[in-house]
Amino acid sequence: MWLRLPAVCLRNQTAALLKCSRLWEGANGALFSHSAGPAALTSKALLFRKHGDPSQVVQFEDVDLPPVGANDVLVKMLAAPINPSDINMIQGTYAILPDLPAVGGNEGVAQVLEVGGQVTSLKTGDWVIPKDAGLGTWRTAAVLAEDDVISLPNNIPLLSAATLGVNPCTAFRMISDFEDLKPGDSVIQNAANSGVGQAVIQIAAARGINTINVVRDRPEFTQLSDRLKAMGGTHVIKEETLRRPEMKELFKTCPKPKLALNGVGGKSATELLRHLQYGGSMVTYGGMARQPVTVPVSALIFKDVKVRGFWVTQWKRDHSSDGKAFRAMLDELCHLIQQGKLTAPSCTEVGLQDFSRALETAMQPFTSAKQVLIM
Numbered sequence: 001m002w003l004r005l006p007a008v009c010l011r012n013q014t015a016a017l018l019k020c021s022r023l024w025e026g027a028n029g030a031l032f033s034h035s036a037g038p039a040a041l042t043s044k045a046l047l048f049r050k051h052g053d054p055s056q057v058v059q060f061e062d063v064d065l066p067p068v069g070a071n072d073v074l075v076k077m078l079a080a081p082i083n084p085s086d087i088n089m090i091q092g093t094y095a096i097l098p099d100l101p102a103v104g105g106n107e108g109v110a111q112v113l114e115v116g117g118q119v120t121s122l123k124t125g126d127w128v129i130p131k132d133a134g135l136g137t138w139r140t141a142a143v144l145a146e147d148d149v150i151s152l153p154n155n156i157p158l159l160s161a162a163t164l165g166v167n168p169c170t171a172f173r174m175i176s177d178f179e180d181l182k183p184g185d186s187v188i189q190n191a192a193n194s195g196v197g198q199a200v201i202q203i204a205a206a207r208g209i210n211t212i213n214v215v216r217d218r219p220e221f222t223q224l225s226d227r228l229k230a231m232g233g234t235h236v237i238k239e240e241t242l243r244r245p246e247m248k249e250l251f252k253t254c255p256k257p258k259l260a261l262n263g264v265g266g267k268s269a270t271e272l273l274r275h276l277q278y279g280g281s282m283v284t285y286g287g288m289a290r291q292p293v294t295v296p297v298s299a300l301i302f303k304d305v306k307v308r309g310f311w312v313t314q315w316k317r318d319h320s321s322d323g324k325a326f327r328a329m330l331d332e333l334c335h336l337i338q339q340g341k342l343t344a345p346s347c348t349e350v351g352l353q354d355f356s357r358a359l360e361t362a363m364q365p366f367t368s369a370k371q372v373l374i375m
Contacts, residue, residue, distance in 0.1 A: 041065045045139035046355050046373075049101040051092030054359045058090060058104060060352075066143050070118040073144055075128060079162035080108025080137035081347070082362040082371040084286075089134075096133060096313070103136030105373075109152065109161035110142070119146045127154040129165045131320070133313045140352065140375045150323070152330065156337045159344040162372055163195065168333050168342065170285055170312045171199035175209070178281045178308060179258045183208030186254050188272055190214040191263035191288060192228060192236065195345040195370060200261060202342045203333075205232025210254040212275075214239055214268070231343075242271035251275075259283070266291030273299045273307075281306040288365075347372045 045063040048054075068074050086106055088094035112126045122128065128149035130137065135148060152161050175181060187204055191197050192213030204211045213228055215221070217238045225236040235250055260272040263286035273282050273295060282305060284293055299305045319325045336342035346369040350358040358371040 041141070043139050043141035044352060045136070046104045046352070047101050048090050048104060051090065051097075051100075054087055054090045054104075054363065055356065058355065058359065060355060063103065063139060065141060068114055068116050068143055070116040071146050072116045073112050073119060073122055073128070073146055073149070074114035074141065075110035075112055075144060075149070076141050077108055077110045077137060077139055077375045078127075079158055079349075079375065080105045080373050081163050082358055082373065083107060083166060084362075085133070085166070087359075087363055095311070098134045098136070102134075103139050103142075105137035105139075106130065106133040106135065107163065107165045108137030108373075109158065109164075110137075110149070111154075113141075116146070122146060122149070122151055125154070127152045127161055129161065131323075131326070132316055138352070138355070138373055150326065150330065153334055153338070156334055157344060159347050159349075159372060160337050160342070163344050163347070163370065164330070164333060164337075166312060167195035167345070168199040168203070169316075169329060170196050170310065171203055172329055172333060173312065173315055174261055174283050174285065174310055175200065175203055175207070175259070178283050178306075178310075181207070181209050181258060184210070184255070185259075186210040186212060186234075186257040187259045187261065188212040188214070188257040188275055189261035189263070190239070190268045190272060191286065192233070193224060193368065194263055194286075194288075196261075196263060196285065198228070198231060198345050199342065201228060201231045201233045203336065206336055206341045210234040212237065212250070212254070212257060214242060214272070232341075239268060239271075242268075242275070247275065256280075261285065262293065263288060265289045265293050267294075269293045270296065273305055276303060276305050279304050279306070281308055283308045283310050285310045285312075345370050349374045 042062040042064050045061060046058050047061045048057045050057055085094055086104055090104055110128050112122050112124055112128060115122055128151050131148055131150050187209055189197055189200055192215050201211050211233050213233045213236045215224060228236045234254060256275060256277045258277050258280045260276055260282040262269040262272055262282055262284040265287035266289040295307055348369045349372050352373050352375055362371045
């Protein structure tokens, strides 16, 4: 159960925060604890000092907090998910790696408790999420630079805020940036039950765009299909259906897709390509099958398809000098959340001290529920 801070914890004074450290306790113990000096504070954190198997290298430790500088904010982390990229970063296989030792986690939502004297974009009580990867969100508290975070409305569900910065942003950009999609157009995607896939369904539905959603066969296929359709998915089909004649019947009810979104790779990606309109695009954002994308020569010559890739971290960095695009995207996504048109993926909430179980579950292939650490 989530416990909220008492009102005194929102005062913009370190003394009040020290008082809060004695008043507030949750499942993980005090938010702050005294360190070497009278004003020194520490937080609980999931730290790794070397790369390797997360179950072996991630430790639950106290981490000293630096003083709050003029351009810094002191935040209490509220919730942070465990994403595949987090696991890869700990393993040392991700495209970007932090300096060691490092706190795990690249996504999450925090509440501002104190602001430095020169901070202008944030105030006490604001909810914030990281602007970029590598911030280290698996901890109870942190001192962060004002420019490293961006605010969100604090009237959206906690799990929606905690999982907003990666999957919904990935879905939003892929739907927006690669083809000029109009109401009535179609998108086809594999990994439709993933966090990105669920966000694609909902964002597309809000724009009047059809989605053809491909998932692996499973005993509970009917229940999954019903759930994805309830989110706004137009069609939900099994992988093997992509190669069958019934696809012709499907395209009698909606146009062939202009855009294919690939989070799997291998044969699944090849089959998506076969169903694209002339001149359409396939965008790869993941490779769960760990197999290369094979493009048929006929698709290139006779259909002139475009094969692209997308990494939301790079998009954020490309737009870091002018935050207007990121701000506009978050505002639109939050508006969809407030309207009930965009919900968080299926999540399992786990206390920070139970991180070992959460990591083990998150590393299982094709995990259906996202593990979210609650601070």
